[in-house]
Amino acid sequence: MRKIIHVDMDAFYASVELRENPSLKGKPVVVAWDSGRSVICAASYEARKYGLRSAMSVAKARILCPQAIYIAPQFPLYRAVSSQIRSVFARYTDLIEPLSLDEAYLDVTANFKNLPSATAVANAIRAEILDVTGLTASAGVAPNKFLAKIASDWRKPNGIFVIPPSRVQAFLLPLPLQKIPGVGKVTLAKFHRLNMFTVNDLLGYSEAELMYHFGRYGRRLYNLARGVDERPVEPNQVAQQVSTETTFEQDIPFGEINQPLILLCERLWGQLVRKKKFGCTVTLKLKTNAFRIITRSKTFSVPLHMPEHLVQAGLSLLERVDDEIKSNKFRLVGVGVSQFVEEEEVGMQLPLL
Ligand SMILES: [Mg+2]
Incomplete structure (x- = not known):
């Protein structure tokens, strides 16, 4: 456990x-x-x-x-404070998975200070953060990431909420479905059409039924409703990327890549919005007819949050391709976004591209 x-x-x-x-x-x-x-x-x-x-x-x-x-946001300052907070975490465990500048999962099953309980660790960390930064943190303590994330919101601000294993079921049954991370407006409306409002209502459905209504997410819902979330805390998250690409029926000259690239950026934007993923880095990928792969990336100080930004970034990366490469014909173009931030951080206006 x-x-x-x-x-x-x-x-x-x-x-x-x-x-x-x-x-x-x-x-x-x-x-x-x-x-x-x-x-x-x-x-x-x-x-x-x-x-x-x-x-x-x-x-x-x-x-x-x-x-x-x-x-106006001062991201260098927030990043500096964030790294102070991470040094506090590191005094207790090395299993730290940051989600954004101000949020992280910690696995304290074993902790460096040999504190007797996760609650003791959480309180020590909150006190130390306050001491070092002058800022308050809230914490959720639970047997898994799913429940810990919900719990940290329960006594905000400057609070702690603990869900011990023996209380998991009692906590979950009356929980409104919109509290489940990943349930957005669309999924919630679907729940309501099915007359489902709380986790208790979910329990009446088999895994197959949930998958029929919600696809792959249905399987996850089936497990979450039972308090099951086996995802480990992953300290060195491999940089995730959401991307899309297209292979042309016939190889095309460089000058004709613009149009398919714009379409790809728009399609990618749809994927990002559905996944609620907003990232700071855009990567362009090209493959020549000789199967040579070229990539160009650009990182912004704030996440892209409008489709025009993605299109503009994609096109500007195209301009950074060397002349020597431009003389090739191309069989594939792709575009991806990475370096994601949490939803809460999104919504900043993009500075000059
Ligand atoms: Mg926060």
Whole structure:
């Protein structure tokens, strides 16, 4: 039986800004580029009282809370604080899987300080984070990643919630289905059409029935409803990439790659949105008729969050292909996005491409 902690900083970017500028305390503070087209990166708890949330458009936020104070994101600062937090984790375990700058899974089944329980470890970590950074973190403690992630949200801000193995079933049965990570609006609407509202309602379905309604995700739902999640904490996550490619029926000259590339970028965008994956790195892949593979990548300081950005990035990578290669004919073009951030971090306006 594993002991997993999910640590999640409270309103991270906004809290860092309040720490930097204490005169903002008690005021509705929003971290976002102050432009009608951008989206909120983080809202302080004071701002949340007005209904402001991360990923909400700044245009809407201005209506809900005209007096909010806007601060442009300072990612180098957040990254520096994030690495302080990771050094705290590293004093307790080396099984650390960061999910974003302010969130990580830790496997503390064995911990360096020989603390008797995962709860003790979580509390020690929260205290040490506060000590080192002046910021509060919330933690969820559970036998697996799925439950730990839900639990960290249960007593936010500055709270801890523990789901011991003996309490897993009692915790899960009444849980509303929208609390399951990965259940978005579309899946939730489908649940409701099937008259399913809580995990308890899921338990009435066989694995085959859930797979009939939800495809491969149905199998995962079947297991999650029973509190089963065998995914280990993976310290050195291989960089994931979501990509798509197309092989031409006939090899084409370089000058004709634009059009299929734009279509690929649009298709890839659809995949990314469905998977709720927003990444900072775009990679272009080309294969010549001699099977030589060429890749070009570009990394942005914030995740791509509009389809135009992806198309623009793809086209600009095409321009970076050497002239010597351009004289070939090409049999394949592909495009991929990697370096993902959590959904909560998305919504920042992309600076100049
Ligand atoms: Mg957070």
